Amino acid sequence: MASMRDIKRRKGSIQSTQQITKAMKLVSTVKLQRAKQRAEQSKAYFNCMYETVTSMLAKSGSLNHPYLNKAESGKKAVIVITSNRGLAGGYNSNVVKLITQGDFRKDELEIYAIGKKGRDALNRNGYHIMEENSEIIEEPSYVDAMAISSKLLDAYAKGEISEIYLAYTGFKNTVVHVPTLLKLLPVEASAEAETEKEPESKAMMNFEPEDDEALDMIIPKYITSLIYGGLVEAVASENGARMQAMDSATSNAEEMIDHLSLMYNRARQGSITQELTEIIAGANAIS
Numbered sequence: 001m002a003s004m005r006d007i008k009r010r011k012g013s014i015q016s017t018q019q020i021t022k023a024m025k026l027v028s029t030v031k032l033q034r035a036k037q038r039a040e041q042s043k044a045y046f047n048c049m050y051e052t053v054t055s056m057l058a059k060s061g062s063l064n065h066p067y068l069n070k071a072e073s074g075k076k077a078v079i080v081i082t083s084n085r086g087l088a089g090g091y092n093s094n095v096v097k098l099i100t101q102g103d104f105r106k107d108e109l110e111i112y113a114i115g116k117k118g119r120d121a122l123n124r125n126g127y128h129i130m131e132e133n134s135e136i137i138e139e140p141s142y143v144d145a146m147a148i149s150s151k152l153l154d155a156y157a158k159g160e161i162s163e164i165y166l167a168y169t170g171f172k173n174t175v176v177h178v179p180t181l182l183k184l185l186p187v188e189a190s191a192e193a194e195t196e197k198e199p200e201s202k203a204m205m206n207f208e209p210e211d212d213e214a215l216d217m218i219i220p221k222y223i224t225s226l227i228y229g230g231l232v233e234a235v236a237s238e239n240g241a242r243m244q245a246m247d248s249a250t251s252n253a254e255e256m257i258d259h260l261s262l263m264y265n266r267a268r269q270g271s272i273t274q275e276l277t278e279i280i281a282g283a284n285a286i287s
Contacts, residue, residue, distance in 0.1 A: 004267045011260040018253035024087065025246035028239045032174065035236035039171050046229035053222045057187060065212060067219040070162050070186050077110045077130070077152055077161045079227060081168040081234040082118030084134055089248075091169060091241035092117040094179040098167045100125055102181065110161065112148065114231070140235060145228035153220055156185055164223075168230035169237035175244065177237035182230070184223050
């Protein structure tokens with residue numbers, strides 16, 4: 001059995017850790033409120049953009065456009081959004097699993113990492129990190145998303161990559177965060193859009209002035225919007241996951257402190273009992 005001194009030292013250590021986890025939980029809660037508001041405000045726009053573009057393509061018939069056709073290159077680009085810090089439960093590892101446990105081959109992927117944790121994990125697993133923009137996740141902006149979108153669209157137009165994916169954590173609510181792998185290019189009409197039942201939805205889409213000009217303008221905005229949407233949802237999910245992890249750690253620390261307090265009291269009681277026994281035995285021996 002551990003000595004009273006060891007128990008007291010361990011209890012003090014856990015109490016110090018508990019203070020840290022409490023502080024981190026409070027910080028994450030404050031950050032979550034701001035990130036949650038930002039994600040919820042932008043979510044409707046991104047969902048509408050996605051549904052509009054896929055529905056529009058479903059009604060457009062057969063179009064021959066670079067953004068709709070798969071390039072000859074076998075390379076696939078994946079934008080992987082994780083965090084720069086840990087202590088967020090399975091937040092980072094769940095996004096990495098979308099890549100490592102998916103249907104991709106290592107030699108066909110080019111990783112565009114946003115977040116040091118995802119970059120390091122994929123690098124350890126032997127994936128090629130094409131580019132890193134870890135500073136973006138601290139305070140994502142639409143301009144940042146536009147810069148990433150522009151680079152990837154240029155590479156796609158040149159035939160250097162054949163497909164573009166986005167791996168991030170979707171924010172549903174404070175406690176539910178869903179790892180998501182979304183295909184950005186080539187743009188595909190969704191099955192739901194193709195099977196809409198309303199008669200008016202079956203009318204063919206007309207473009208003015210030309211379909212190429214319209215798609216050249218719409219698709220880059222569509223890609224940028226989805227990347228930015230992924231960034232703001234990932235930030236909200238990260239803070240939500242960290243808040244939960246720190247709340248769980250604080251509760252576990254409280255349980256350990258209670259258990260150590262019980263052990264300490266038992267050890268103290270045992271020490272007092274032993275001391276009394278020795279005093280009584282000594283008194284009996286003298287008498």
